[in-house]
Amino acid sequence: MPCPFVHLSLEERRQLARLYESGLSVSEVARRLGRHRSTIYRELKRNWWHDTEVPQAEGYWLATEQG
Template sequence: MERTYSQIDLDDRRKIARWRQAGVGVDAIAEKLGRHRSTIFRELRRNRFQDVEMPDLTGYYCVTADGFAKERRRRYRKLVRHPQLRAAIIERIKHCWSP
């Protein structure tokens, strides 16, 4: 059985938020989305919104979660953050160098 990996998109995050608000368990959400339960647990933990001033607003919100995830991915793009490294790699690839 071949496995493929795809990022959780805003559509899936909307479903997760709605189901969590309705009280659906993580196992059921994972089954409905066709993902492993640890993926859903990780999503809920990493992208949880916390407000210190108004603790009642703390929770999982799909649009905020999508923003957190996109920011995290943007932050880790090494070749965008280091243009000299990017130029060196491009130059080496032009000379048939394989990373």
């Protein structure tokens, strides 16, 4: 059975990271990538890293994606 969705490519993840870190809203990032904003929210939630012991490393880590 074919998958009903298309995963973000590595290039899309790189663009997402650049756009989001530049201060754009999730809605604007989604518009520029041609994706639904819920896709971008899920991606950020899945790959957002937070640790109180290493606060300087907090953020979106595109290399941690699972699939």
